[in-house]
Every structure is written in C-alpha cells, then in structure tokens.
Amino acid sequence: MKTNRLQNAALTGFCLLVWMGMGLATANFLTSCAKDGEGAKSDAPKEAVKQKPEYYKVKEVKLGATIDPALSKQGGKVFDVTCTGCHKYDERYVGPALGEVLKRRTPEYVMNMILDTETMIDKDDTVRCMLQTYLMKMPNMQVDEKDARAVVEHLREVADKKK
Numbered sequence: 322m323k324t325n326r327l328q329n330a331a332l333t334g335f336c337l338l339v340w341m342g343m344g345l346a347t348a349n350f351l352t353s354c355a356k357d358g359e360g361a362k363s364d365a366p367k368e369a370v371k372q373k374p375e376y377y378k379v380k381e382v383k384l385g386a387t388i389d390p391a392l393s394k395q396g397g398k399v400f401d402v403t404c405t406g407c408h409k410y411d412e413r414y415v416g417p418a419l420g421e422v423l424k425r426r427t428p429e430y431v432m433n434m435i436l437d438t439e440t441m442i443d444k445d446d447t448v449r450c451m452l453q454t455y456l457m458k459m460p461n462m463q464v465d466e467k468d469a470r471a472v473v474e475h476l477r478e479v480a481d482k483k484k
C-alpha cells in the first residue's frame with residue numbers, strides 16, 4: 322500500500338513534468354496547425370498564401386511564360402551549395418522534399434522562405450506547423466535576392482520535369 326502510493330506520487334509527478342514540457346513546446350502551435358491540417362486536404366493554405374500576407378518581404382515574383390534555362394542553371398548551382406545539406410528533391414531529409422514545392426506553394430512563399438526565413442518561421446502558419454515535423458528551424462542561408470530568384474527558377478524546372 323505504502324509503496325503503491327509512493328509509486329503513484331512519483332508517476333503523477335513525472336507525468337506532470339512531461340505534460341508541462343510538451344505544453345510549453347506545443348501550445349503555440351495547436352490551434353494554427355489544426356487549421357493547416359484541414360486546409361491541406363482542401364488546398365486552402367496555397368489559397369491563403371496567394372493573398373500575400375502583409376509579413377511577406379517579397380510581395381511578388383514574376384515568372385516568365387517559359388523557364389529561363391540560364392537562370393535555372395544558376396539556381397541549380399546555388400541549390401547544390403546552399404540547400405542540399407538539408408533538402409532533397411524527392412524525399413524528406415532534414416527538411417521537406419523540394420522537387421515539387423512549387424506545386425504546393427507559391428513562388429512568393431519560396432522566395433520569402435529563402436530571404437526572410439526568420440519571419441516566415443515566426444509568422445507563417447504553414448511553416449510554424451512544419452516545425453513540429455522537422456523539429457528544427459531552417460536557418461537564413463544569407464542568399465541574395467538574385468540567387469533566390471534563380472533557385473525559384475531551378476525549382477520550377479525540377480517541378481516541370483516531374484509532370
């Protein structure tokens with residue numbers, strides 16, 4: 322009886338600690354991620370991103386009617402040096418697979434993810450929820466705007482080849 326009570330007390334204490342820890346880590350995410358989960362099925366996040374949230378540093382990315390091969394090549398080089406440590410095209414790695422990222426996200430989203438990573442992690446519900454899956458924050462890789470635009474062109478070409 323006595324040991325039982327002790328065990329119970331220890332167990333309750335332990336659970337409380339775990340619960341508090343988890344609460345701290347996840348409290349910020351709960352509501353927004355539930356929304357994102359529903360939205361993912363109906364493609365709503367993409368729609369939401371299309372409305373260009375006020376926190377987007379890059380408001381508009383103009384894509385040409387066709388892919389610019391030189392720009393894409395330049396972007397491929399930047400991608401190899403700066404992104405492949407964490408991203409593959411076809412499978413999850415440290416971060417999500419990016420081969421088809423432009424099929425699920427807007428070019429503006431991708432540009433801001435590269436150029437203003439901190440703000441996106443802070444403000445964008447889609448990114449904030451990804452943190453739960455990838456358990457680390459993507460660092461700002463200090464890519465300049467031209468190179469970021471080139472990476473978008475490159476990812477466009479990669480997505481295009483996957484059709």
Ligand code: HEC
Binds near residue numbers: 403435447
């Ligand atoms: C040190 C690891 C790391 C590097 C380097 C990195 N990323 Fe990421 N990236 C992540 C993680 C992790 C996520 C998931 C979001 C999070 O947890 O911050 C992510 C998310 C993304 C997303 C959002 C994907 C989606 O499905 O919405 C894009 C776009 C992206 N990264 C592009 C890039 C590009 C382009 C580069 C190179 C310039 C790059 N990343 C370099 C770790 C990295």
